[in-house]
Amino acid sequence: MLIFTLRRLNLFIFTFIVLTALSFSLSYLFPGDTLINLTGQVNASPKQRLFLIEEYQYNSNVFKQYWAYLGHLADGDLGISISSHTPISYEIMNLLPATIELSVVALFIAMIIGIPIGFIAAINHEKLTDKAILSISMLGYSIPIFWLGLLAILVFSIQLGWLPSAGRISLVYEIEHITGIQFIDILISDNPYKWQAFQDATLHIIMPACVVAIAPMTIFIRLARTSMIEVLDSSYITAAKTKGLTFWQIIYRHAIRNSLVNVIRHVGLQFANLVTLAMVTEVIFSWPGIGRWLIESIFQRDYTAIQGGLLALSSFIFIVHMLTDFIYAALNPLARDRKHGA
Amino acid sequence: MSLHTKNKTLFTLFFILFFMGCNNDNVNLLSKKSIIYCSEGSPESFNPQMVTSGTTTDATSNQLYNSLITYKNDSPEISPSLAKSWHITKDGKKVTFYLRKDVTFHTTEYFTPTRNLNAKDVIFSFKRILDPEHEYHNVSGGEYPFFKSIEFNTLVKDIEEINEYTVRFTLNRADSSFLANLATDFAIILSAEYAQYLSKYGSQYQIDIMPIGTGPFKYKEYRAGSFIRYLAHENYWQKKINIEQLIFDITPSNTGRLTKLLAKECDVVAYPIAHQKIADRPDLLLNEITSFNIGYLGFNTTIPPFNNKLVRKAVAYAINKDVIIDTIYFSKAEIANTIIPPSSWAYNKDIPQQEFSITKAIAALTEAGYPDGFTIDLWAMPIQRPYNPDALTMAKLIAVDLEKIGITVNIFHKYEWTTFLQLVEKGNHQAVLLGWTADNPDPDNFFTPLLSCNSAKHGQTGTFWCNEKFDKLIKKSLQTTDIKKRKTYYADALKIIADEMPLIPLAHSKRFQARDKNITGKLLKAFGGINFTEINKN
Numbered sequence: 001m002l003i004f005t006l007r008r009l010n011l012f013i014f015t016f017i018v019l020t021a022l023s024f025s026l027s028y029l030f031p032g033d034t035l036i037n038l039t040g041q042v043n044a045s046p047k048q049r050l051f052l053i054e055e056y057q058y059n060s061n062v063f064k065q066y067w068a069y070l071g072h073l074a075d076g077d078l079g080i081s082i083s084s085h086t087p088i089s090y091e092i093m094n095l096l097p098a099t100i101e102l103s104v105v106a107l108f109i110a111m112i113i114g115i116p117i118g119f120i121a122a123i124n125h126e127k128l129t130d131k132a133i134l135s136i137s138m139l140g141y142s143i144p145i146f147w148l149g150l151l152a153i154l155v156f157s158i159q160l161g162w163l164p165s166a167g168r169i170s171l172v173y174e175i176e177h178i179t180g181i182q183f184i185d186i187l188i189s190d191n192p193y194k195w196q197a198f199q200d201a202t203l204h205i206i207m208p209a210c211v212v213a214i215a216p217m218t219i220f221i222r223l224a225r226t227s228m229i230e231v232l233d234s235s236y237i238t239a240a241k242t243k244g245l246t247f248w249q250i251i252y253r254h255a256i257r258n259s260l261v262n263v264i265r266h267v268g269l270q271f272a273n274l275v276t277l278a279m280v281t282e283v284i285f286s287w288p289g290i291g292r293w294l295i296e297s298i299f300q301r302d303y304t305a306i307q308g309g310l311l312a313l314s315s316f317i318f319i320v321h322m323l324t325d326f327i328y329a330a331l332n333p334l335a336r337d338r339k340h341g342a
Numbered sequence: 343m344s345l346h347t348k349n350k351t352l353f354t355l356f357f358i359l360f361f362m363g364c365n366n367d368n369v370n371l372l373s374k375k376s377i378i379y380c381s382e383g384s385p386e387s388f389n390p391q392m393v394t395s396g397t398t399t400d401a402t403s404n405q406l407y408n409s410l411i412t413y414k415n416d417s418p419e420i421s422p423s424l425a426k427s428w429h430i431t432k433d434g435k436k437v438t439f440y441l442r443k444d445v446t447f448h449t450t451e452y453f454t455p456t457r458n459l460n461a462k463d464v465i466f467s468f469k470r471i472l473d474p475e476h477e478y479h480n481v482s483g484g485e486y487p488f489f490k491s492i493e494f495n496t497l498v499k500d501i502e503e504i505n506e507y508t509v510r511f512t513l514n515r516a517d518s519s520f521l522a523n524l525a526t527d528f529a530i531i532l533s534a535e536y537a538q539y540l541s542k543y544g545s546q547y548q549i550d551i552m553p554i555g556t557g558p559f560k561y562k563e564y565r566a567g568s569f570i571r572y573l574a575h576e577n578y579w580q581k582k583i584n585i586e587q588l589i590f591d592i593t594p595s596n597t598g599r600l601t602k603l604l605a606k607e608c609d610v611v612a613y614p615i616a617h618q619k620i621a622d623r624p625d626l627l628l629n630e631i632t633s634f635n636i637g638y639l640g641f642n643t644t645i646p647p648f649n650n651k652l653v654r655k656a657v658a659y660a661i662n663k664d665v666i667i668d669t670i671y672f673s674k675a676e677i678a679n680t681i682i683p684p685s686s687w688a689y690n691k692d693i694p695q696q697e698f699s700i701t702k703a704i705a706a707l708t709e710a711g712y713p714d715g716f717t718i719d720l721w722a723m724p725i726q727r728p729y730n731p732d733a734l735t736m737a738k739l740i741a742v743d744l745e746k747i748g749i750t751v752n753i754f755h756k757y758e759w760t761t762f763l764q765l766v767e768k769g770n771h772q773a774v775l776l777g778w779t780a781d782n783p784d785p786d787n788f789f790t791p792l793l794s795c796n797s798a799k800h801g802q803t804g805t806f807w808c809n810e811k812f813d814k815l816i817k818k819s820l821q822t823t824d825i826k827k828r829k830t831y832y833a834d835a836l837k838i839i840a841d842e843m844p845l846i847p848l849a850h851s852k853r854f855q856a857r858d859k860n861i862t863g864k865l866l867k868a869f870g871g872i873n874f875t876e877i878n879k880n
Contacts, residue, residue: 084566153601153605157601157604157605158601158604158605161604161605161606163605164605164607165601165602165605165607166593166598166601166602166605166607167607170373170378170607171378171569171571171589171591172372172373172376172378172587172589173372174562174563174571193372196371196372196373200373286598288568
């Protein structure tokens with residue numbers, strides 16, 4: 001496990017260097033003044049500018065500049081937003097939890113629904129149920145998410161009026177921002193209306209989370225199905241059968257656990273996909289997350305925000321990957337001994 | 343039943359009960375005590391003295407503040423507000439206001455007032471605008487666009503405290519629009535005590551960011567581009583406020599506001615689209631009101647061919663206003679017969695709607711000596727305004743109309759707005775599409791800025807039209823406070839405009855608002871910002 005950890009940390013460091021180098025080079029690649037792109041200080045006075053040139057080693061060679069940039073990153077300084085003049089790190093800390101919340105709930109929905117359906121398909125392998133599930137999941141995978149989101153708003157918000165169409169919670173409720181995860185903030189707040197707020201927040205998350213969940217869900221269906229079919233084909237299942245266990249006993253005690261291990265390995269990979277989907281969904285449902293903010297920054301040509309946002313988002317996805325790898329390794333001893341990273 | 347399934351059932355039951363349980367005590371729902379207004383943009387400031395944009399006055403003036411006097415329900419009469427009465431000397435140069443004694447300022451987390459409103463607050467609020475040396479004059483920019491436009495500093499000579507609850511304005515000249523201007527959304531009263539408190543900490547700039555006023559709602563929270571949260575002012579002097587919270591949900595997207603209305607996430611929305619869809623829903627209401635503005639086609643009356651009254655009339659006959667209302671305003675406007683909108687008391691209903699007749703137009707043109715027509719330059723304003731949302735298309739429609747009577751139109755639609763206005767002032771055009779939005783409900787606000795000889799000198803309106811008889815009438819009307827007399831003066835003035843036709847009034851745009859049926863009370867006014875004081879939620 002130690003070697004595995006070291007190997008992963010190694011990978012982490014290299015990936016981080018590549019990511020920061022890319023993010024740093026963006027300030028050169030974007031149009032306009034490199035120093036302004038990097039710091040976001042549009043209206044810096046000549047004196048301030050001299051200070052910034054010193055701070056970011058702007059007159060030295062590129063490597064020194066990159067080193068200075070890394071120094072600022074280490075201090076949590078990503079510059080200030082060109083359009084709103086607030087520190088990027090502050091905005092990210094405010095917005096990223098909303099995206100995490102949406103993604104986690106969506107992931108949860110995708111797994112809770114997708115995996116059992118996949119298992120059902122595998123158990124009924126090559127039968128009508130299996131084929132029906134496969135074709136529906138194919139359909140779900142091919143639907144463009146923005147179209148699905150708009151359609152969901154049209155049906156559930158406008159026609160039926162069941163679910164709200166925008167935001168994380170009705171503005172009526174005043175919830176203090178502590179952790180950034182809305183549900184936790186509501187529960188720890190001392191607002192007399194917190195149960196109403198909790199209910200309202202639940203209603204708000206249902207639709208966007210389901211929309212985000214659709215595509216990963218179909219993938220989970222197929223993963224779970226393949227994994228289950230493999231397990232059911234293996235010799236220990238045959239052995240269990242010969243022992244005289246009933247079919248459902250085999251499924252519950254042996255097959256589900258063993259096929260889940262394979263599915264978990266893909267959760268990390270799916271998370272990257274999920275965050276991308278969440279970004280589009282955030283725009284449609286006015287979800288105040290980092291994706292919507294990033295897309296707005298692109299419209300406003302807020303280069304500092306684009307740079308910082310991309311770096312934060314990609315680091316976040318990368319960290320999630322690492323974590324799921326660790327969990328997988330902890331669950332499955334075989335994976336630890338593999339010589340090369342998955 | 344195994345233990346496992348039992349747990350599951352219990353859990354499901356709990357879950358259902360949890361969601362149902364919350365719905366039972368409807369009386370206590372916070373959403374029933376709050377109103378969400380989906381507005382079209384962020385305010386630029388929380389002090390309407392500093393800006394003239396409609397978004398800002400909607401969000402601040404009537405919610406956070408009061409003025410000395412006010413217009414109640416669009417009536418032409420000025421009614422008391424913070425001043426319970428006032429007195430004007432015979433020469434019209436001294437105006438004394440007697441203040442109410444029971445007016446409290448907002449108590450918030452950031453400021454607790456120790457006294458009620460008195461003369462010091464009134465003096466502070468106006469001295470800030472008038473006196474360039476005043477400590478607060480230059481805070482947040484030092485621009486007071488509305489007061490600048492009415493030349494407030496040359497009108498007011500002095501403002502003094504007679505006693506704790508009496509304030510006197512001394513004017514340089516009599517001006518009957520003075521009271522009207524004090525009743526606008528811009529002439530609000532700030533707290534002098536709050537200003538003093540802020541000076542002590544050197545944070546003067548806060549006065550316009552974290553406001554303290556006397557209005558029905560007090561500031562709680564603002565997140566730029568996202569929302570404003572106001573709470574009811576518990577001790578509001580005028581009445582008890584029925585709602586607990588007023589929230590401005592800032593939603594710049596038109597479809598976004600419509601969706602929120604249909605999904606019941608907003609109680610009231612500003613500037614709705616898809617009027618038919620809203621009107622079809624039984625649970626929603628669509629309100630409309632004709633705004634105090636005018637979009638017009640102005641003639642450069644100093645150069646041929648439009649220095650000839652008959653030519654101007656010929657053009658007026660040839661323009662099909664119905665098509666313009668349908669195409670440019672999508673029927674969200676009223677055809678203008680005169681420069682005054684019908685809701686103003688100065689409106690003269692004896693002036694008929696301009697007739698649309700190509701034959702009469704050709705006859706007039708022949709009589710004027712242009713049987714074969716001519717070519718003109720028509721300048722179309724380069725920006726959108728409520729009174730003219732699309733000047734270029736309007737110019738094209740007019741060009742098609744005029745072609746029928748032999749007038750060829752070259753459309754000028756370039757330059758940026760300020761350059762455009764500067765060139766119009768120089769008189770480079772022959773005809774121009776422009777408009778005007780009134781700053782206050784006094785009808786003078788249409789006459790003097792648009793068609794007085796003084797305005798002709800500045801040339802901003804593009805007509806350069808100066809008629810002495812007309813000028814005398816509107817001046818006379820300003821010297822009296824008798825509305826009956828003023829009405830007759832203005833009726834005559836309007837007749838002169840209809841006869842001389844220095845400009846063709848085209849449209850008064852309408853302002854729309856949509857709301858849930860549960861929301862009762864009047865919100866829209868023909869003039870000025872919205873007001874939530876009278877609003878209830880059932």
